[in-house]
Amino acid sequence: MFTGITQAVGKITKLTKRHDKELRLTVTTDKAFFAPALIGASIMIDGVCLTIIDKTEQTADFDVMQPTFDTTIVQNYTLNQPVNLEMAMLATDRFDGHIVSGHVDGMATVTRARQAGETVWLTFQPNQSDLMAQIVPKGAITVSGVSLTVIETDQTTFTIGLIPHTLAHTNLNTLTVGMHVNIETDVIAKYLAGINHDEYSNTKGA
Template sequence: MFTGLIQTVGKIKRVNKQQHHITLTVSVEDTDRLKGFKVGDSMAINGVCLTATTVEKDCFSVDVMPVTFQKTTFSQMKEGTLVNLERAMSPNDRFEGHIVSGHVDQTTRLIQKMKYENSLKLTFYYPPELKGEIVPQGSIAVNGTSLTVDDVKPGTFAVALIPHSLENTNFDRLVKGDYVNLETDVVGKYVKSLLRTTIHLNEEGHHA
């Protein structure tokens, strides 16, 4: 499990595509973030939970299945791409973000990027597949970063980033048209599923 609080930004060092999987190697300038990190440990890379297959002092590698590669922004990554990194949460850690599983629901594109007072407002296309899962003041993970939804309009939603978030993520590199990984709030998913089940049962009872 993750919290969506990005710990550092890494850089794609190598993308090795093979027949049944893709290997990503990520370099980390802040090597202290890899202390104690070992083969078999989990790392969220731009919000995607992956398992380390090799670990060195300043870099690590993970294997990505083709379906994950195609479903996420990994398909657009190349050497030098900056990625948000968060190690799996320890039982002793403070829980300050929101529950992030590391399983990306959809990708979406940036529609607008504008300064808003001392923050940066990012507006994204609202994928219809996520209808009802993105709500004003709700939580959402964008490239693995726990953010609060600023507003929702027909076909779009927006988030606002404070200076700290900008300094510690890869969002300052985003430009209009870029794609990001989305993971909606797990609580919202359960509520949505429960409502669907309730409606279905009511309809069955009505027709019985």
């Protein structure tokens, strides 16, 4: 489990195609971010939970299988691209963000970007329209691994605000209109959406 609080920004330093839509990624950091991690440990990269298969103190290798390739921005990765990193949460850790599984629900596209004062406002449209049922104002959402609060929604889009700290310590400062991100909706919203769907189905079938 993760919290959506980015601990480091690394970069993709190697992309090796292993089979069709299967990759091996090498991620490198400026500091010894991977030093305390074990081979086999889980690391969240841009919101995707991946397993370390080899590492040094500053680099780690990860295998990506086809379902992850098909449903996340991993398919768009290029060399030297910055990525948000977070280690799995310890039971004794402070819980600062919200519950994040690292299981991406889909991708979203930036449809609007504007700055007001020191805040950058970004509007996203999920590639799967049904995800909007799980996104509500003042609710939590994970955008490329970053825990954020939804400011407003309409039928097809949601908007978040980025404060200077988030811009300085994540890769969200690189986003422009037309770019894609991974999104994971809040786990509580998932359960509520599932309950509502079941109740509707039962009523419809009665």
